Structures are given as structure tokens and as C-alpha cells.
Amino acid sequence: MMCGNLLPKSTIALTLYLGLGLIATPSYAQIPPSHLAAQTLDQVLDGLRERSLSQIPYQESRSIPALKAPLETRGVLEFIPPETLIKRVESPVASTYLLSNTEIRLTDGATGETFSLKPDAIRELAYIGSSLVSLLMGNKADLLSRWHVTLGGTQRQWEMNLLPIKQDESGLRRVRIEGREGDLKKLYIEALDGSISTLTLGTR
Amino acid sequence: MKSRLILLAWLGYLAFAGYVLTQDTAITSDLTFFLPKATQAQAQLLLTATREGPGSHMLLAEISGGTEKERFAASDALVSNLRASNQLSRVQNGIDPQDLFQLEERLFPYRFILTPSSPDLWELPSLHHTLQQRATALYSGAGRLEERWLEKDPLGRWKQYLDQLTTGPMPQLVAGHWVDGAGTTALVLIETRTAGFDLESQDIAQQRVQSAFDATSPPGLSLKLGGAGALAVETNRSITREATWLSLANTLMVSSLLMVVYRSWRILILGLIPLLTGLVTGALAIRLQYGDIHAITLGFGSTLLGVAADYPNHFFTHLNSNTSNQTTMQRLWPTLRLGILTNIAGFGVMFFSGFKGLQELGVFASAGLLGAGLSTRFILPQLSPPSSGLGLWMATLSHNPIQMISRRSRLQFCVLVPVFLGVMFEVSGRSLFNDDLATLNPVSPSRLEKDLQLQRAFRVPDMRWLVLITGATEEDALARGEKLKPVLSDLVTLHAISGYDLVTDMLPSQKTQSLRRTSLPTPEVAMVVLDQALRGTPFKPHAFAPLIQDLSAASNLPPLSHETFKDTFLEPRVNAELFTTPEGAAIVVPLEGIAAIDPLRTALRTLQDPEIQLIDLQDVMTQRIRENRIEAFRLLLAGLVTIWGILAIGLRSLWAAARVMAPMLLASLSTGLIMALLSDGLNIYHLASTLLVMGLSLDQALFFNRPCSDSHERARTHLSILLCSLSSILAFGGLAFASVPLLSAIGMTVSIGAFLAVTFAALLAK
Numbered sequence: 001m002m003c004g005n006l007l008p009k010s011t012i013a014l015t016l017y018l019g020l021g022l023i024a025t026p027s028y029a030q031i032p033p034s035h036l037a038a039q040t041l042d043q044v045l046d047g048l049r050e051r052s053l054s055q056i057p058y059q060e061s062r063s064i065p066a067l068k069a070p071l072e073t074r075g076v077l078e079f080i081p082p083e084t085l086i087k088r089v090e091s092p093v094a095s096t097y098l099l100s101n102t103e104i105r106l107t108d109g110a111t112g113e114t115f116s117l118k119p120d121a122i123r124e125l126a127y128i129g130s131s132l133v134s135l136l137m138g139n140k141a142d143l144l145s146r147w148h149v150t151l152g153g154t155q156r157q158w159e160m161n162l163l164p165i166k167q168d169e170s171g172l173r174r175v176r177i178e179g180r181e182g183d184l185k186k187l188y189i190e191a192l193d194g195s196i197s198t199l200t201l202g203t204r
Numbered sequence: 205m206k207s208r209l210i211l212l213a214w215l216g217y218l219a220f221a222g223y224v225l226t227q228d229t230a231i232t233s234d235l236t237f238f239l240p241k242a243t244q245a246q247a248q249l250l251l252t253a254t255r256e257g258p259g260s261h262m263l264l265a266e267i268s269g270g271t272e273k274e275r276f277a278a279s280d281a282l283v284s285n286l287r288a289s290n291q292l293s294r295v296q297n298g299i300d301p302q303d304l305f306q307l308e309e310r311l312f313p314y315r316f317i318l319t320p321s322s323p324d325l326w327e328l329p330s331l332h333h334t335l336q337q338r339a340t341a342l343y344s345g346a347g348r349l350e351e352r353w354l355e356k357d358p359l360g361r362w363k364q365y366l367d368q369l370t371t372g373p374m375p376q377l378v379a380g381h382w383v384d385g386a387g388t389t390a391l392v393l394i395e396t397r398t399a400g401f402d403l404e405s406q407d408i409a410q411q412r413v414q415s416a417f418d419a420t421s422p423p424g425l426s427l428k429l430g431g432a433g434a435l436a437v438e439t440n441r442s443i444t445r446e447a448t449w450l451s452l453a454n455t456l457m458v459s460s461l462l463m464v465v466y467r468s469w470r471i472l473i474l475g476l477i478p479l480l481t482g483l484v485t486g487a488l489a490i491r492l493q494y495g496d497i498h499a500i501t502l503g504f505g506s507t508l509l510g511v512a513a514d515y516p517n518h519f520f521t522h523l524n525s526n527t528s529n530q531t532t533m534q535r536l537w538p539t540l541r542l543g544i545l546t547n548i549a550g551f552g553v554m555f556f557s558g559f560k561g562l563q564e565l566g567v568f569a570s571a572g573l574l575g576a577g578l579s580t581r582f583i584l585p586q587l588s589p590p591s592s593g594l595g596l597w598m599a600t601l602s603h604n605p606i607q608m609i610s611r612r613s614r615l616q617f618c619v620l621v622p623v624f625l626g627v628m629f630e631v632s633g634r635s636l637f638n639d640d641l642a643t644l645n646p647v648s649p650s651r652l653e654k655d656l657q658l659q660r661a662f663r664v665p666d667m668r669w670l671v672l673i674t675g676a677t678e679e680d681a682l683a684r685g686e687k688l689k690p691v692l693s694d695l696v697t698l699h700a701i702s703g704y705d706l707v708t709d710m711l712p713s714q715k716t717q718s719l720r721r722t723s724l725p726t727p728e729v730a731m732v733v734l735d736q737a738l739r740g741t742p743f744k745p746h747a748f749a750p751l752i753q754d755l756s757a758a759s760n761l762p763p764l765s766h767e768t769f770k771d772t773f774l775e776p777r778v779n780a781e782l783f784t785t786p787e788g789a790a791i792v793v794p795l796e797g798i799a800a801i802d803p804l805r806t807a808l809r810t811l812q813d814p815e816i817q818l819i820d821l822q823d824v825m826t827q828r829i830r831e832n833r834i835e836a837f838r839l840l841l842a843g844l845v846t847i848w849g850i851l852a853i854g855l856r857s858l859w860a861a862a863r864v865m866a867p868m869l870l871a872s873l874s875t876g877l878i879m880a881l882l883s884d885g886l887n888i889y890h891l892a893s894t895l896l897v898m899g900l901s902l903d904q905a906l907f908f909n910r911p912c913s914d915s916h917e918r919a920r921t922h923l924s925i926l927l928c929s930l931s932s933i934l935a936f937g938g939l940a941f942a943s944v945p946l947l948s949a950i951g952m953t954v955s956i957g958a959f960l961a962v963t964f965a966a967l968l969a970k
Contacts, residue, residue, distance in 0.1 A: 064342070066355050066747035071342060093343040102276050103379030108344050115346060118380030121301035122348060195351065 040151055041140060044158055044179070049138035051182030053079050058087075058201050065194040077201065079136050085129050099129030124171035124191045131162070132187075135177070146170070156181060167192065210582050218481070221488045229487075230496045232404075260399045261293065261776075264430040264658050265392040265413065266384070267421070274422060275390040276381045281420035282392055282413075282427075291412055294395040294776060298381040303773035308362070310772055312353075313754060314764050315361040317712065317720040319368060325359065326725045331737035334359055339742045356750045358743075368709045369774070375662050384661035391661060395776055396433060403440050403499075406433040430658035439646050443944050447503075450947065454938040458931045465927060466520060474587055475516040478576035481583075482512045485575025486568035493567055500561065504892070505568035507950065510935065511547050511899040512576030514928040515540060518907060519584055521924035522917070529585035537581060539910040542854040543903040544577035546847045550899055553843035557835065606966040614967045618870055625877035636876075638885025639829040641822070646946045665705065665794035668822050669801065671808070673791040674815045678766065678782065681789040681815075682713035688793070688816055691807050700804060702797025707781040710774055714763050727756040829888070836891055844869075847902070864909055867964035868901035874964075875957040882952070889949040897957030900932055904962050908969035925962060932958035 055078045063070040075090040087097040094109025104122055106115040119126035127146070134142040143149060147162040160177040164170035171192050178186040187199040267275050267282070279297045286295040296303070311318065324330040338358050341347050353362050375382035375391050382391040394413060398405035410429055417427040462472055486505055490497045518540060522532050551573065554566030606614065629636070647655075671688065675681030685708040692704045712720070725733065731752050738745055769778045782791050798804065801818075808818050844865070851861035872894050879890050904925050912918040936958065939951025 064351060064354065066358075066743050067339075067342075068742055068744050073343065089343075093340075095344060095347075097348070100379075102273060105379070106346060106348060108346060110344065113346070115349065116378050116380060117349075118298065118301050121304070121380065122352075125348065193351075 040155070041149060043155060044151065044160065045135070045138040045140055045143075047182035048136055048179070048184070049182075052081075053136055053184065055079075056184070056201050057203060058199050059203055060200075061198045063196045077199075079133070082137060083130075083133050085133055097125070099125065099133075101130060101133075104129075123169070124189075124193075127164070127170040127172060128175065128189055131175070147175075153178075207586050211586055214481075214579065214583050218484060221484045225484070225487055225491060229491050231502070232402075232496045232498050260432050261396050262431050263394040263396060263410065263413065263433055264662050264664075265394055265417075266428045266430065266658055266661070267390040267392065267417075267425055268388065268428065269425045270422065272378070272387070272390075274425060276379060278417070278421040278425050279381055279390040279392055282417050285416040285420050286394065286413065289412065289416070291397070292394055292409060293397050294773075295392065296773060297390065297392040298377055298379075300773070301380070304366070307772045307774060310768060311365070311764070312356075312362055313758065313761055314768075315357060315365060316724055316755065316758050317717045317764065318365040319361060321359075321361070321720070321723075323723070326730065326733055328733055328736055331359075331733060332739075332741065335737055335741045335743060355748055356754055358748050358751060382662075389661070393662065399433075403436055407437045407440075410434060410437055428654075428658070430655045435647050435651070435655055438651070439944075443646060443946065446942050446944050447939075447947060450938050450942055450951075454935045457934045457938065461927070461930060461934060462517075465923075468589070470589060471520055474584060475513075475520065477583055477587070478512050478515045478580045479509060481579035482509045482572035482576030486572030489567050489571035490564055494564060498561065498564060501564045501568050505565055505572065508551060508565070508569040508896055508899070509572045509576065510896065510932065510954075511903065512573055512580075513931060513935075514900070514903055514924075515544075515576060515580040516584060517927045517931070518903075518924045519580060520588065521927060522920045523588060523591050524916075524920075525591040529588055529590060533581060533585045535913075538854070539906050540577070540580065542851065543906050544573055545850050545854070546902050546906075547899045548573050549846040549850055550843045550895065550902070553839040553846070556842070557839060607969070609967075618866075618964060618967050622870060622874050622877065625874055625881070629877050629881055632881060634880060635885050636880050637830075637833060638883070638887050639826045639833065641825040641829060643884060643887045646944055648943075663796075665796050668820060669795055669798055669804075670819055670821065671704075671793035671795065672817050672819045673793065674785070674788065675790070676788040678784065678789040679714050681782070681791045682708055682711065683715060684813060684816055685791050685793070686713055686716055687811060687813070688808075691811060692793070695804060695807055698803065700799055700807075701795050702799075704796060705777075705781065705794050707778060707791055707793075710778055711764060711766065711769070711782070717763055721759065724755060724758065727752050730755050833888065833891065836888070840891075840895070860909075863968065863970075864902065864905045867905045867908075867961060867968050868898050870964045870968075871901045871957055871961040872898050874960050875953060878956055879949075879953050883949070887949070889946055890953050893950045893953035894957065896954050897961060900928070900954075900958055901961035901965065904929065904965040905968070908965045925965070929958055929962035 055076055057074070058077050059072070059074045061070040061072055073089050073091065075088045078086040078088065080086065083101050085099045087099075089095045089097070089109070096105075096107040096109065098105040098107075099119075102119065104117045104119055104126060106117070107113070119130075131143065131146055133139075134146075146165055148165060150161040150163075152159045152161065157180050158178070160179070162175040162177070164172050164174075167173070173190040173192055175190070176186075176188040177184065178188075184201050186201065187197070189197045189199075191197075265282070267278050269275075270278070283295045283297050286292055322330070325334070335358060338350075338354070338360065341350060342354075350360070350363060357363070376385060376387070377383070378387055382393070383389060384391060394409075396406060396409040398409070410433070413429065414427060421427070459472060462475065463469075466472065483506060486509065487497055487502065490501060518536060519533060522536055523529065524532070548570045551569035552566055554562045555570070557563055557566065609617075671692075673681050673684045673688065675684055685706055689706055689708060692701070692706065695701045696703060708716075724730075734748055734752070735745060738747065766778060766782065769775045781793070782789065784790075795804075804818055808816060848858075848861050848865060851864055852858045855861050855864065875897055876886060876890070876894060880886050883890070907921055907925050910921060912921055933955050936951045936954035939947050940955055942948045942951060
């Protein structure tokens with residue numbers, strides 16, 4: 001009886017919440033989202049796979065609720081097929097993040113101290129890392145098993161919006177990826193704890 | 205009619221015993237049952253802790269082969285499978301984030317009182333500085349980890365606690381998985397529900413682990429188990445396997461010998477009656493007295509009952525068609541009875557031992573010998589054929605050939621043999637007894653070394669040296685532990701030790717908790733100071749409102765206690781290091797990387813607290829073995845005096861009794877000296893085997909000295925002694941070649957002893 005009463009309410013609440021979230025985010029509103037045919041997602045994934053990203057400079061702006069201003073960092077993002085993603089922070093403080101299916105390894109550039117952790121120690125980092133790997137490897141099945149994927153824009157300048165199928169498991173609220181043909185251009189990652197990271201790729 | 209009644213009564217008794225023994229008689233295999241108790245409470249406490257404590261429940265598993273990824277996957281699969289089965293207390297293959305999250309859920313509210321803080325932590329300049337540091341740290345590698353607790357714990361108290369925990373002994377971590385030093389194997393720590401010395405339960409648990417691994421791992425990977433439980437099970441298997449084969453071989457040899465002598469299957473089978481009745485009686489006595497029967501009591505007790513294998517031979521060799529079986533038995537019985545009674549007295553003294561294992565063995569052997577003796581007396585004469593057809597042998601054995609040597613020479617020889625052995629022993633410079641625990645270890649040195657390698661990979665601390673803290677209560681012990689902490693920290697700074705694991709780092713005393721709690725500012729004061737401290741930092745005003753809320757809730761938290769750790773991954777560690785004792789509570793502090801002992805001793809002496817002691821566990825063990833050996837000797841002496849008394853009554857002369865005992869004493873002494881020369885000193889196995897030698901020796905001396913009516917009877921007596929000696933030498937001589945040190949020590953001692961016993965008995969015979 002309780003379920004019968006709660007289910008429609010929670011569904012409505014979720015729809016409203018998601019809808020408000022999308023409207024409240026300006027960049028989402030700029031390009032009207034539309035479900036593209038599977039063929040189109042295949043084309044984006046094919047393009048990414050064919051370009052085979054190995055190293056790319058990035059700039060990151062990370063907002064944490066407790067901080068007045070975002071943390072600004074820059075460095076190089078490296079992909080080592082088939083499953084390893086490395087983020088080398090060069091400034092302001094050197095550090096390295098290695099993400100793979102079995103490990104998150106954080107190395108402090110100043111002290112050389114390394115923290116080797118099981119992926120679920122920082123679940124949102126592990127989730128986004130493995131999803132990026134799936135994207136770069138063109139692994140559509142894995143991507144669709146984790147995310148509700150919505151594509152927008154044109155084939156030349158596309159935008160992929162990802163909503164986690166299991167939000168609690170992922171620790172993420174939403175992810176947006178912008179690209180131009182086979183190149184990744186921007187990553188927007190919003191976590192459940194309120195932190196937001198924007199990575200602009202290809203610039204130092 | 206009377207004889208039939210006796211036969212029926214015997215069959216009825218066997219049926220009753222069989223019924224009782226097959227009804228809920230548990231055969232236990234807990235090895236601690238056979239480890240003696242220490243006389244000092246402190247030593248007993250330590251040994252109980254190390255032997256039965258959580259440490260003994262740990263199985264160390266190592267996965268090798270394949271790639272690192274395959275090993276980690278197999279390790280994860282093994283952990284999942286075993287956790288799902290719920291048959292083991294705990295399975296861990298690294299720092300599992302879920303474990304940390306669970307700990308966080310339980311202990312995070314206590315973060316203000318878990319670690320010490322500087323007195324000025326909440327003063328404005330210090331607080332401002334700390335917050336600035338926190339902001340900078342967010343850019344570091346670990347910063348990403350700390351974000352999780354930033355708003356609730358900007359002062360980093362929880363991280364400080366976690367850092368403190370991971371300084372303890374723990375294997376190397378790769379990708380959250382434990383690996384060995386070279387990173388070539390994955391390690392899994394398994395905690396069984398039963399202690400490592402409970403062989404049966406351990407065996408089941410280990411088979412469960414192995415089958416889970418076989419079911420979940422890909423080909424090319426292999427699993428190796430280590431730790432006290434694994435070694436105990438492995439050793440038990442190898443001893444059982446080797447003992448089974450050697451027993452079969454020995455049985456074949458002894459049966460062949462008896463067949464050659466008697467040429468009768470019937471006699472061969474009848475010869476088993478006393479031994480089997482003895483075994484059943486011994487087991488029944490244990491069942492009725494103690495409830496359960498220990499496997500070692502059965503195994504070693506059966507060996508001691510080997511004396512009873514001689515009883516039917518004494519009877520069969522004296523059978524002849526001219527005399528009825530009953531008459532033959534009546535003539536033999538006084539000597540046989542004396543032998544049985546003295547053997548019962550010898551083995552029975554074990555009943556007065558300080559530990560249950562030997563008591564049970566004493567009851568088993570004494571009751572068994574009584575059963576074997578009575579069945580020899582009343583059953584064998586009824587079932588045996590009138591003659592054992594020994595005619596061929598008689599002519600050659602009517603005289604003791606040794607008697608042809610002059611009495612003087614024989615006496616000289618008897619004195620010279622032990623004197624010569626004594627001089628040899630003195631010249632060798634060896635010590636007579638070896639109280640080193642290592643000599644009792646039935647595990648081969650190469651297997652032990654492999655286990656040590658595994659222990660090193662797991663960073664299991666060297667448990668030889670440790671600090672023992674005792675207290676009237678848990679709180680008292682924890683308070684003393686906190687007093688010890690600065691001393692140990694100084695020792696680490698001085699490189700006298702490389703580390704230590706102190707339970708107060710996980711669980712502070714109530715007093716310390718209370719002090720830390722009272723030193724916290726009120727939420728109102730904290731809010732004001734924090735607002736001021738936040739000025740000029742990258743943090744937003746009121747960014748740490750959750751901290752203020754938690755600070756407010758902290759005063760209402762129940763005190764952190766031993767119980768708080770229940771079901772967390774720290775529970776086994778806390779339980780291993782802090783436990784209750786009959787006198788109160790105790791803390792064990794394992795020490796790592798001890799460079800020198802003297803600075804440790806000196807540092808602990810400065811505390812001037814008798815309840816905080818540096819313990820050498822090896823010394824405690826050696827002391828304990830020495831105490832038990834001395835006790836065994838006292839019992840042996842008491843046994844000898846009792847035997848002398850029984851013999852004096854039976855033979856109606858103290859001198860005659862001494863004469864019968866002389867070969868036994870000479871054989872035991874000489875065997876002891878030979879074994880001390882051949883080994884690194886006598887251990888408890890040698891001493892227990894000597895007990896059997898004494899039993900065999902007494903029997904032979906009694907029969908050598910028994911009055912015989914004619915040369916035929918004398919020949920039969922000589923044959924019986926020869927047959928008994930040969931059987932013992934063959935049966936135990938085989939064991940001497942066993943690769944297991946325990947079996948080989950027993951085999952060699954008894955076979956040499958049996959040979960010397962018959963030699964000395966022949967030399968000193970009337």
C-alpha cells in the first residue's frame with residue numbers, strides 16, 4: 001500500500017529534480033538535447049577510437065563546496081590502452097593519478113608518497129575513469145550499462161550528456177562531454193558531494 | 205560352565221564397551237590439550253594468548269603464478285566466495301575501502317578523542333595555520349582522498365587516526381591488495397572460527413579455502429597456506445601418512461616372525477585379543493572419566509600398550525600338550541601379574557601430572573594394561589590350542605648362552621657399558637636435555653623456513669620479544685599502555701626498534717578519552733574561533749558548520765570501548781592485543797625490527813612499573829619445558845619407588861626387587877645416554893619412549909628371574925623373552941627410519957632400549 005502511494009510521488013519528484021537540474025545548468029540549455037540514433041553514438045565512438053588519444057594537455061577547474069574559488073590545476077591526461085588512464089598534475093603542485101579497473105594510485109610529486117587503493121575507495125573517480133576508458137576504447141555496451149546517454153550537437157561538434165544508471169554507486173550526479181569529431185574537448189563532472197570539475201582538454 | 209560364563213562376560217563387556225564408545229564419543233584433536241601448563245601465571249597468560257588467542261586463528265594464504273591482474277582477481281574472488289560462505293570469521297586481502305567506510309561509520313564521531321591533539325589546536329593562530337595547510341593539501345595527491353572529510357573534519361583528526369593505524373604491522377599494498385615484498389604474490393589473511401591447534405576444525409576450514417580457490421581461480425595460479433593452523437594440519441597429515449605405512453610394514457614383519465615361530469594363524473589372531481581388549485578398556489575408561497577421547501591419547505596410548513603385546517607370547521610359548529592351558533597360565537600368572545602391576549604403576553603415575561593430556565594418557569595406559577592382562581589371564585587359556593608346536597626351538601634355548609660368561613665379567617660389562625657411555629657423553633660436551641621448543645617441533649626446517657617467509661611477507665612481528673602489560677581492569681591496562689607509548693616512540697627515534705603496535709593507539713583509556721573530551725571547546729566557542737580563523741583562507745565562511753554540529757554531538761556519545769570495534773576490520777587486532785585474564789586484563793605489545801635488547805630493557809626500567817614487562821617468549825617456553833621435564837622426572841621417581849614396593853611385595857624381598865629393577869635402570873640409563881649422544885639432547889619424546897622401555901625391560905627381567913620347573917620350561921621362557929624383544933625391536937626399529945622427527949625419536953629410543961633391556965636382563969639373570 002505504501003509502495004503504491006510512494007512510487008508515483010517519487011517518480012514525479014525525480015522527474016522534476018532532473019528537469020530542474022537540466023534547466024538550471026546553462027550549458028545544458030544551450031544545445032537542446034535529443035536522442036540520437038544508435039548509429040550516431042557509434043559514429044562518435046568510432047571517431048574517438050580511430051583518433052586513439054594517447055596524451056593531451058588539460059586545464060582543470062574544480063569547485064568544492066567549502067572553497068570560495070575553484071582549485072585550478074593543469075597537466076597532461078594520458079591514456080594507455082586498454083584500460084589505464086593517467087592524470088599528471090603539473091601545477092601548482094605535481095601529483096599523479098593512475099586509474100585502472102583494479103587500482104587507483106595517487107602519487108604525491110613533492111614527497112613521492114604513493115597511495116595505492118582499490119577503485120571503490122574514491123568511487124566517483126573510479127567510475128568516471130572507467131567510463132572514459134570505455135569511451136576511448138569505443139566500448140558502447142559498457143558505456144550504456146552505466147549511463148543514460150544523450151547526444152546533442154552536430155557530428156562535427158557534439159555533446160554527450162551522461163546520467164548514471166546507479167547514481168549512489170557512481171557517486172556522480174551527471175557528466176557532460178564535449179568533442180569535435182574524434183577529439184575530446186571538455187569534460188564537466190558533477191559529483192553527489194557537490195564538487196564540480198571542468199576539464200578543458202588540448203590547452204595548457 | 206564357569207569358563208563359559210567368563211567368556212560370555214568378556215563378550216558382553218566388549219559389546220557394552222563397543223556400544224558406549226560408538227554413542228556420541230567425540231575424538232578431539234586440539235593439540236593444546238597436550239601442551240603442559242606453566243607454573244607462573246604470567247607465562248601461562250602469554251602462552252594462552254599466543255596459542256589460543258586470535259593470532260592462532262590466522263591462516264596466511266599466498267596466491268602465486270599468472271599476472272598481477274589475475275592474482276588480484278583470484279584474491280578478490282576468493283575473498284568474496286569465503287565471505288559469502290560465512291564459515292570463517294574474517295577474510296581480508298588488503299585495505300578494503302568498504303572496511304574503512306564501515307570503521308568510519310562507527311568511529312568517525314569519536315575523531316576528537318581518538319588521537320592526542322596539541323593544546324593550542326583551538327587557539328586562533330594555530331587554527332588559522334591548520335586551515336591554511338588543509339587548503340594547500342587539497343592540491344596534493346592525498347588531497348583528493350581528504351576531500352571526503354573536509355567539511356566535517358577540517359583539522360584532519362580522522363586522517364591522523366587512520367595514519368596511526370596503518371603504521372602497524374601490515375603487508376605491502378598494491379592497488380589496495382596485499383602483496384609480498386617482491387610483489388609477485390597476492391596475500392589473503394583468513395581468520396578461522398577455531399584455534400589453529402584444533403586440527404579437525406582447521407582441516408575443514410582449510411579444505412573450504414582450497415576448494416573456494418579451486419572453484420574461483422583460473423588455471424596457472426596456485427594457493428599456499430601458512431600459519432600455525434596450516435602447519436599443524438599439514439604435519440598431522442604427514443605423521444598420520446607415515447605412521448600408517450610404517451605400522452603396516454611393522455605389523456607385517458612382526459606377524460611374519462610370529463608365523464615362523466608358531467606356524468599357526470589361530471595363535472596369530474588370538475595374540476591380538478589382549479591388545480584389542482586393552483585398547484577398548486583404555487578408551488572406555490577415558491570415555492567414562494572425561495567424556496571425549498583425544499586422538500593423541502589413542503595414538504600414543506596404543507604405543508604404550510605395546511607392552512601388552514608381550515603377554516600372549518609369554519603364554520603361547522609355554523603351551524604344551526602335557527599340561528592344560530589353565531595350569532600353564534596359573535604357573536605363569538604370578539610373574540605376569542607382577543609385570544602387569546608394575547607396568548600399571550609406571551604408567552599410572554602420569555595420572556598425577558599437572559596437565560590433562562598426560563593424566564588422560566596415564567588413565568588410558570593403566571586401564572588398557574589391566575584389560576589386556578585380565579583377558580590374557582582368563583580368555584586366552586580357553587581359546588588357545590593345547591600346544592603351540594614349538595618343539596623344534598626348545599633344544600637350542602634351554603640355556604641362557606650368556607650365562608656361560610663368568611658372573612664377574614657379566615657384572616663388569618653391565619657397569620662398564622653405562623660408564624663408557626657416560627664418559628663418551630661427558631667428552632662430547634653435549635647437554636643431557638634439550639628444552640628448546642624447536643626440538644619438539646615436528647615440522648621440517650625447510651617447511652618452517654617457507655612459513656617464515658610467508659610470515660615476513662605478511663609482516664607478522666617476531667613474537668619472541670614483546671612487552672606485556674597487565675592490569676586489574678582493562679582501563680588499568682590501557683592507562684599503563686599510554687604510559688608506555690612515549691617510551692616506545694623514543695625507542696623508535698633512537699632506532700632501537702623500528703616499530704610497535706600498541707592497542708591504545710586504537711582504543712584510548714576512558715580517562716584519556718575524558719581528558720580529551722573536556723579539552724574540546726564548546727560548540728559556541730568553536731564557532732566563534734573558527735569564523736575568525738577562516739578569515740584570509742580560501743574557505744567559505746561557515747564552510748565547516750557540520751564540524752560544529754558534530755562537536756556538539758560529541759559530548760553525548762557513549763565512551764569508546766572494546767565493544768565499539770565489534771565486527772569492524774580492527775576487531776581481531778584489538779582482541780589479539782587486549783584481552784581479559786583471570787586476574788584482570790592484559791595487553792600484548794608486539795615489537796618490530798629490534799636492533800638491540802639492552803636499550804629496550806633500560807627504557808622499560810625507567811617506568812618502574814612491575815606491570816609493564818619485557819618478555820622473551822622463547823625463554824618463557826624453555827622455562828616451561830624445563831619445569832615440565834622436572835615434573836616428569838619426579839613422577840618417574842615416584843613410579844620407580846612404587847614399582848620397587850610392588851616387586852618387593854610380589855617377590856617378598858627388597859633385594860630381589862632391586863635385582864629385577866637393575867636391568868631396567870641400566871637399559872633406561874644407557875638408552876638415554878645413547879640418545880643424548882645421537883641427538884641434540886633428550887626431549888619429552890625421548891623421555892616418554894623411555895617409559896615404554898622401562899615397561900618392556902621389567903617384563904623381561906621378571907621372566908628371566910622366574911623359577912622354572914625344568915629345562916623345557918626354561919627354554920620356553922627364554923623363547924618368550926627372545927620373541928618379545930625381537931617383536932619390539934622390529935616394530936619400533938621401523939619407526940626409527942621415519943622422516944618425521946617425532947616418529948623417528950620414538951622408534952629409535954624404543955628399539956635401542958628394547959635391545960639393551962634384553963641384554964642387561966640376560967646378563968643379570970640368576
